Amino acid sequence: xxxxxxxxxxxxxxxxxxxxxxxxxxxxxxxxxxxxxxxxxxxxxxxxxxxxxxxxxxxxxxxxxxxxxxxxxxxxxxxxxxxxxxxxxxxxxxxxxxxxxxxxxxxxxxxxxxxxxxxxxxxxxxxxxxxxxxxxxxxxxxxxxxxxxxxxxxxxxxxxxxxxxxxxxxxxxxxxxxxxxxxxxxxxxxxxxxxxxxxxxxxxxxxxxxxxxx
Numbered sequence: 001x002x003x004x005x006x007x008x009x010x011x012x013x014x015x016x017x018x019x020x021x022x023x024x025x026x027x028x029x030x031x032x033x034x035x036x037x038x039x040x041x042x043x044x045x046x047x048x049x050x051x052x053x054x055x056x057x058x059x060x061x062x063x064x065x066x067x068x069x070x071x072x073x074x075x076x077x078x079x080x081x082x083x084x085x086x087x088x089x090x091x092x093x094x095x096x097x098x099x100x101x102x103x104x105x106x107x108x109x110x111x112x113x114x115x116x117x118x119x120x121x122x123x124x125x126x127x128x129x130x131x132x133x134x135x136x137x138x139x140x141x142x143x144x145x146x147x148x149x150x151x152x153x154x155x156x157x158x159x160x161x162x163x164x165x166x167x168x169x170x171x172x173x174x175x176x177x178x179x180x181x182x183x184x185x186x187x188x189x190x191x192x193x194x195x196x197x198x199x200x201x202x203x204x205x206x207x208x209x210x211x212x213x214x
Contacts, residue, residue, distance in 0.1 A: 020099035079137030088180035
């Protein structure tokens with residue numbers, strides 16, 4: 001495989017654009033070649049087939065996202081700053097690669113058999129970062145000590161994913177990265193008031209809600 005050459009990048013970029021516009025299942029090697037401005041046979045000098053193109057896109061996306069996320073977290077001084085940087089980096093990466101964002105958000109579940117390994121790597125990395133930030137925030141006193149960490153990870157990941165999906169489905173008509181601040185505010189401050197917190201405490205539960213389930 002001739003990775004990281006101009007031609008390779010040219011073909012991969014073209015393929016992602018075609019996948020975003022037509023959907024992976026409906027896309028053809030001929031369409032990718034036309035978009036890239038190369039002969040059909042040239043594609044096979046760099047990729048085994050259409051499936052391989054998608055897999056390599058996911059692998060490259062995972063590498064790029066991981067680098068961006070780790071760098072963003074390192075630049076924060078406190079757990080809250082790090083969380084804000086992580087969420088903002090997540091949104092900025094997808095905003096900067098519109099076609100890639102469409103493919104990643106739309107094809108992950110449809111093509112799970114092909115892309116499950118890089119997708120799991122990205123998800124695992126993201127949730128591990130959140131776990132570390134929650135633990136750090138708990139030590140600093142900025143994050144509650146009685147949280148279900150597993151639920152926190154799903155809450156943050158799910159909320160960010162939904163914001164990205166909404167941005168895509170509304171025609172990318174707003175600045176996606178600007179949603180980082182309100183998202184983190186929502187994660188830390190929630191939607192309730194002090195009175196609301198007291199009301200929650202009065203709800204009878206079937207389990208110990210102070211347990212820390214990972």
